[in-house]
Amino acid sequence: MNNQILCSDIDGTLISDSKRVAPQDIQALATWQKHGHLFGITSGRSLDGIKMITRQLEREPDFIVALNGAYVSSITRHIYESNISKVMSRRVLEIVRQLPSEKITVNINRQSRQLVQCVTNGHTEVDEMSLLQQLEDGLEIAKITVLLKLSDDSQLFYEQLSSLPVEITTSDDRYIEIMQQGISKLSGLTTALEQQIPLERVIAIGDYLNDIAMIKSVGAGYAVANARPELKQVADYQTVSHNDGPISHILNEQRRMNR
Template sequence: METKPFLIALDLDGTLLKDDKTISPDSKAIIQKAMAAGHIVCIATGRPFRSSSIYYDELQLTTPIVNFNGAFVHHPKNDEWGTYHKTLDLKVVKEIIETAEKHRIHNMLAEIIDDVYFHYHDEKLLDIFSMGNPNIKIGDLRVSLGDDVTSILIHADEDDVDKIRTYLSEVHAEIVDHRRWAAPWHVIEIIKAGINKAVGLQKIAAYYNIPSERIIAFGDEDNDLEMIQYAGHGVAMGNAIPELKAIASHVTKTNEENGIAVYLKEVLSL
């Protein structure tokens, strides 16, 4: 009897990737075994495509990918699949920049797919964001931005992060969603309201005609919450935040202990 395929969605940092940002040979072998058995594997990440494409290629994927936590969904191997790009209105972006300037911010940056705009020069952040060779511009965002943006990041003092987030919730709740990066970063990430990984994953599931009960999604952070709730098998990594473990249908081993491989091996009998 032919088994119906599952759609397997993989978060990258803290999930598929070990702490050294590599994919373990065990995880890779099991994922490739799953694909050989007819299951569909995709990546759903907060990263832009340029800094997730190396893992897409390493796993030899031929599926659409969810980037920027759902704000950008496309198919790297098939232009006809369509591109879903949900942006933040430039006017709102400029209002947020004006307000952020009143706090002790270290930097702000805006991303439009693979173009990165820095408010101030910043060696440390430049190093992180230069993966995949984006076009980088440095200078006052109120002047340099001429288009709606995919996401904004605000790097602030720890004490100011909550104040800025309170402002975003009070003034722009209808328009933006925001989250705080995991320690040690005091970074606020802002995207269009109502956008998350589950929204992107739904597009991919519809394309392959896979119901939510045959979706296995793995994650570890607060930007995985909606996706883990949406998937029939919402799997939290052993290293996941408590809130994610609380709503997940399963908890597997950590990203350092091949958690993805352990779960897939058992559930898909690989």
């Protein structure tokens, strides 16, 4: 098989609506890796969120792209982290706090923290005043995620943030995600491969807008059946939905194509 690297998004792609990896996909991935091929995760999730899912697999991924590329564990196990500057983080937070949202989450030191006025659960929350002070003291944020009250509000956020030198994307109808400028799943995948493997040898699978650049740039880009129309338009191939074990379908198809 010419393509020896496989990477997959998680939500809406690798896992079903029940948040499980299909048994046939677990087996397909185990066989893929046993034959010397590499498998990686390319997700907007935090590292902890990714590990909750990869514990279902027989083998650990060979590389991980988390936080839409802001955190990368490469094929040589090097760790790369990209943060929004403290000045820009503060500016982004000033804007999004004035717009209609249900929840704002910041990723700090590989962990997710919900921004709140007053902390009630120190493990998952950070109060606004404390965070702003930590930014003044040099803290840097990897990603800011806004859960919208209404999906129709996304255009408002794009308009308000478009003049800032940051990367803005969406991973669901109601999620806006902000990273350092130039950071994406594609940049994370390129970093993860350590310039040892060309993108032409990569099979990538996704479902949403934050997957578009990566799907367009690899040798075989797949959109699951439940993917957004914008992703389907740029994908090389389409496959079954996230509820029907797409990984096993894709690998079987690739074997047939490369006989």
